[in-house]
Amino acid sequence: MLSRALDNIRVLDLSRILAGPWCTQNLADLGADVIKVERPGQGDDTRKWGPPYLQSRDGEETLSAYFTCCNRNKRSICLDFSQADGQRALHELVRTCDVLVENYKSGTLERYGLGYDSLKALRPDLVYVSITGYGQDGPRAAQPGYDYIFQGMGGLMSHTGVADGELGAGPLRAGIPVVDISTGMYATSAILAALLQRTRTGQGAHLDIALLDVAVAINANQGANFLVSGRNPGRSGNAHPNLAPYEVFKARDGYFILAVGNDNQFAKLCTLCGDTDLARDPRFATNADRVQNMGALREVLGKIIAAQDRAHWAGGLESAGIAWGPVNGLDEVFADEQVRHRAMLRHASHPRFGDIPLVRNPMLGRDSTAPMRPPPLMGEHTREVLGEP
Structure with missing residues (x-):
């Protein structure tokens, strides 16, 4: 041991x-x-x-x-x-x-x-x-x-x-x-x-x-981004510099983290959101497109996500195999069933x-x-x- x-x-x-x-x-x-x-x-x-x-x-x-x-x-x-x-x-x-x-x-x-x-x-x-x-x-x-x-x-x-x-x-x-x-x-x-x-x-x-x-x-990927591009990475708040959507969104009753890892998952997210055309929008069709147009994507998704409770999105995201997670306080962390397990x-x-x-x-x-x-x-x-x- x-x-x-x-x-x-x-x-x-x-x-x-x-x-x-x-x-x-x-x-x-x-x-x-x-x-x-x-x-x-x-x-x-x-x-x-x-x-x-x-x-x-x-x-x-x-x-x-x-x-x-x-x-x-x-x-x-x-x-x-x-x-x-x-x-x-x-x-x-x-x-x-x-x-x-x-x-x-x-x-x-x-x-x-x-x-x-x-x-x-x-x-x-x-x-x-x-x-x-x-x-x-x-x-x-x-x-x-x-x-x-x-x-x-x-x-x-x-x-x-x-x-x-x-x-x-x-x-x-x-x-x-x-x-x-x-x-x-x-x-x-x-x-x-x-x-x-x-x-x-x-x-x-x-x-x-x-x-x-x-x-x-520990700058890790951000350090590599700079060394390859020669450009200082800007502050992006809760967003990921290389993936989108990969950030915090606000549902009707609270915040959660949405982590879309590839184009296939984004298409599933669009279906869940009731807007399959979004996946074919040239601004959002690939991850590179979404990163370049992160602000516009955030605005579109933000409005859709805000219309439903967090539980609604949790169930749909889990069924679709898309990663998500709550923004927990430490009281919620130590009460979480997996943390306790x-x-x-x-x-x-x-x-x-x-x-x-x-x-x-x-x-x-x-x-x-x-x-x-x-x-x-x-x-x-x-x-x-x-x-x-």
């Missing part, structure tokens, strides 16, 4: 906020022993990022919802590595660890004898992962940066948001820190590849993972906070044996970990 795939791997987690902790949570979910190192009296910044907060049963402690999203299945220790005692303790821990993940500015850990070269001398096969905003070198390497910065700098916000000339026009960030999360996923994949390589070569690696690199990479909502029992709601890692499928330990209190496992041989 994947939830035990890394049960012989130990990870020293010197990261905080989201990109690094998202990565190390993946490793912990896969069975690795992840030791989260936090600064005494301060801890991971996101412990204070709220509201909302969970309240302990005695009312004396709080735990931010943000922190719970990326720190389950870990052990927490408090060490001050700016002091000699803390550095010595970390050096001893490194000897027992397979992976180290850190997200300090380039050059920071070298000042404390915790850079890759120093730790490689203690553990030659160490996989050392540096997650930074701009990478380990280059003109911006020393600069700090957060997800939001890279959503803009990497191009994502240039093609996300309402188009110029329309109400509410302007760039828009994603509703989640998508660059941080994507960086955590890329880092996870890179670590697994490095561990696999280590089994063949016996050598560790220094992985240089940059949020800017990830932000550029997939057991995406899990709970971890904590002696001080009770049952903490968490979201299952999609990598693990519905494995009921997968660990689900609660996010740790700051320094909760310091004596336990430092006392281990």
Whole structure:
């Protein structure tokens, strides 16, 4: 089972906020022993990022919802590595660890004898992962940066948001820190590849993972569109830049997403709409035509769709084999029958906070044996970990 795939791997987690902790949570979910190192009296910044907060049963402690999203299945220790005692303790821990993940500015850990070269001398096969905003070198390497910065700098916000000339026009960030999360996923994949390589070569690696690199990479098809055409893709709101109709429409009683993937599906949609001539309209006959005339198509379909309830369209679209989906609030998401069937909502029992709601890692499928330990209190496992041989 994947939830035990890394049960012989130990990870020293010197990261905080989201990109690094998202990565190390993946490793912990896969069975690795992840030791989260936090600064005494301060801890991971996101412990204070709220509201909302969970309240302990005695009312004396709080735990931010943000922190719970990326720190389950870990052990927490408090060490001050700016002091000699803390550095010595970390050096001893490194000897027992397979992976180290850190997200300090380039050059920071070298000042404390915790850079890759120093730790490689203690553990030659160490996989050392540096997650930074701009990478380990280059003109911006020393600069700090957060997800939001890279959503803009990497191009994502240039093609996300309402188009110029329309109400509410302007760039828009994603509703989640998508660059941080994507960086955590890329880092996870890179670590697994490095561990696999280590089994063949016996050598560790220094992985240089940059949020800017990830932000550029996840432009995906929009990036490819630019590289092929030489034109910056404009903001298209909820519409797809390469497919039409593929966007949000408003039925009489609410919104839904219509996703037509080819010309055959469009012809079926026209039949469902009671206007078969629409499929032969030269403006809409092929997908390329529809993309070129997206505004006109939206106006025509919008009027037809608005005349019926969402349930009407749902039944017809499903019968025709055309993809659609509701625009759900999170209350509807966790109440959805398929989400419930997939057991995406899990709970971890904590002696001080009770049952903490968490979201299952999609990598693990519905494995009921997968660990689900609660996010740790700051320094909760310091004596336990430092006392281990």
